[in-house]
Structure formats: C-alpha cells, structure tokens
C-alpha cells in the first residue's frame with residue numbers, strides 16, 4: 117500500500133507503474149498522503165485524474181491523511197511528522213517498525229511517537245553536512261537516541277562511500293539498507 121512521505125520527484129516518479137498492479141488486482145490502488153502531497157500528485161500525474169480515463173492509465177484512489185493515526189486493512193499506521201529543511205514530511209510507524217526518509221530534523225513530539233521502535237529506518241545521505249538531509253553522523257545520533265534493536269540507513273547517495281567500507285564503521289545495531297532487503301517483523 118503506497119504511503120507518500122512527500123512529493124519530491126524521487127519519491128513519486130514510480131506512481132505510473134501501479135498500472136501493473138491495477139491489471140492484476142482489478143482495483144484502484146489506494147495511495148495515502150497529506151492534502152498538499154495529493155494536490156501535487158494530481159498535477160504531476162494529471163492524466164490519471166481526468167474525467168475520461170484513457171484505457172491503461174494508472175487507476176489511483178487518493179486517500180487524504182493528516183498526522184492523526186489511521187487504520188489500513190486492520191493495521192494501525194501512525195504518521196511521524198518530521199522536517200526536510202522547511203518542508204513537512206511524514207514518516208510512518210507500523211507496530212514496532214518506523215520509517216523516516218528525507219528528514220534533517222525530528223521534533224520532540226515525534227521522538228515520543230518513536231518510543232519502543234524495534235526496527236528503525238532513517239535517511240543518511242552522505243558524510244558532509246547537507247541542507248535538508250541527515251548526514252551519516254547525524255543519522256547515527258538519531259539511531260542512538262531512538263535506540264531501536266536494528267536501524268537501517270536509507271536514501272544514501274554515492275558520496276557516502278562503498279558499502280563494505282561504511283558498514284565496518286557502523287555500530288552493531290546499525291546497517292546500510294540495500295535494494296531487495298526484506299525485513300520480517
């Protein structure tokens with residue numbers, strides 16, 4: 117089920133590919149986002165929201181969310197408000213799994229919501245300081261503060277360095293995520 121954190125292109129560009137799911141599932145794909153994010157999806161993927169639906173376009177059902185927890189197919193989802201420089205971004209907590217990307221600031225009220233997280237996913241762009249993303253040192257501070265059993269780093273740029281090199285520097289409870297990683301909870 118797609119939950120949108122924010123509407124930057126690197127996070128929404130794949131939406132057109134829900135066509136494959138539509139084809140197999142025969143239902144519109146529900147996608148969750150704040151009103152701002154949904155408005156931007158309507159602009160970027162205007163053809164999917166026109167009155168006349170050309171056959172084969174993605175069939176999307178926009179579901180507006182706020183920072184209030186909601187339930188999807190019996191599973192409670194807690195939005196985690198964070199900041200991406202000045203842009204509000206939503207992370208998500210599902211049971212003891214929490215996911216935050218594209219943040220460089222986590223407010224105290226969101227740290228409260230993260231308490232008890234067992235598996236944490238957090239962005240770590242590069243070693244150097246960045247305007248709108250946590251760098252490696254900042255992400256490790258966040259991981260330490262949250263204290264999850266396992267933290268995975270995501271949204272890594274090529275500037276961070278080689279996987280083998282970086283992984284040796286990380287505390288035992290922190291690892292670099294990679295394409296195809298699956299997490300069992």
Ligand SMILES: [Zn+2]
Nearest residue numbers: 122124200218
């Ligand atoms: Zn972004």
Ligand SMILES: [Zn+2]
Nearest residue numbers: 124126127218
């Ligand atoms: Zn991004």
